[in-house]
Amino acid sequence: MKPVYVAGAAVHPFGKQPGLNAAELGYRAVRQLVEQTGITPDAVDVGYGGSSYGGSLLTQRVLQRVGVSGPPVYTVENACASGASAVHLGWQAVASGAADCVIAFGAENLSSFGGGTLPLTTNDIEIEQGMVMPAAYAMRAQRYLHDFGATADDLTAVSVKNRRNGAQNPRAHFQREISPQDVADSRAIADPLRLLHCCPNSDGAAAVLLCSEDFARQLDTPRVRVRGSVVRSGTFHTQFRDMTWPDITARTAKAAYEMAGLAPADLDLVELHDAFSIAELLHAEALGIAERGKAHQAVRNGEFDRDGRVAVSPSGGLISRGHPVGATGATQICEAYWQLTGQAGPLQVPGASVALTHVTGGGIFGVDNGACAMHILTAD
């Protein structure tokens, strides 16, 4: 496999933007990327766009506006992992030698669904019972608290940390710190989860430039190396499963660490899928950055703070940044790029040289999640 680099990153800030559809949001991110990297449209060998609700031929509708029309482009749907799946396919294209320059982006508008929980549109035996994503995570939370002696205050500590991080991120949906009391006062969603334990539904887009070593040399932008890029699907069964151990994340991480030749202890920062505060605890353990049943203690001890043992969601995570489903995985890679190139400003993790990004999602019955995508990036 050829070495693959990220040589540019751009985010259209996340938030409520009901007037901007996914194609418009995607265009705004990709236009920034093109301007910043100085690439010409004819240099782009292939394009991938990730979105769950953006509609048919989203990638054409975005890329043709910046002059990329003619080469192969694909729109990728993998629920919350759509954007990172687009990046993974771009990585494949460069790693195989088939492409030298790839634009990969994620774009989503969720305002069009109105308020409340995101509708699960794939009817199945659990959705017929009124299942919603907060309920799925609420039950994982109840069982985690039951099994490991954690409390709802431990879930709150995750939200408080990530909102504190996101308060300094100009791209985040929420840029205000919250107190534990704010969480306790927020509306109950699905016991034990309250509103401020949940990420907001957002609109936004993010784009990255993936390229070969030769191509990266021709650019004036800093680059980071993609050491691992892995996508996995959920293991489908309806027997008993341990819902405090996201097997899909553990399997994806194992493959990513092997590919990168790195271990959890090497990571300086992690952007993980904290769609709900409980998810940070579950995924931190499955990623190997906390001992089993002890992630809540790591949060309490400040080990996941920006200046802690390993910074977890220094950009604010989904809880602050918001969650425009298909854009989330791509924006995590942008945030990691800025960290590893020393461009993260107030978000900067001191001395960051190894980053891991993780998204997982998809509310279908019989799996932990439908899809999980992971990237390990290092400073060049």
Added chain:
Amino acid sequence: MPSPQSPPAGDRQVGADITHQHGTRTTLTITVCHACSARWFPPREVCSTCASDDVENIESEPQGVVYASTVVRVAPPGFQAPFVLAYIDISGVRVLAHSPSSDQALTPDTPVRLTVAPIARTAEGQLVSYAVEPLDGRDDTTTPTTGETR
């Protein structure tokens, strides 16, 4: 003339074809794969673990045990909050069901029995489904299935 198990006109029953009522005893259809021993709910024609069609449908036990539970306080379309959902371990499968008689989340490991009950109101009547209710623990003759995930 409708059988005793048919819901009144206007009501709709979820999973009617895989729910069995024998007096007060309610069971579900599950599929057992003879090739790999995987168990499935809802039932299926081909095992989704090993792709064998050497599968058999059996009836579950009438009782199970709670793996996890929550009170949903923001309802999806078609449902009315609050309502209690629980994952139930029963006869080797995990089933998501309402616990309509509960007003708080069921504690993990609580024994429950299967029932058939309304789980939502619709424009035409009620949405009826297989559901669960906590056992009071006095008149049980069957030992509930124990979850084996941990």
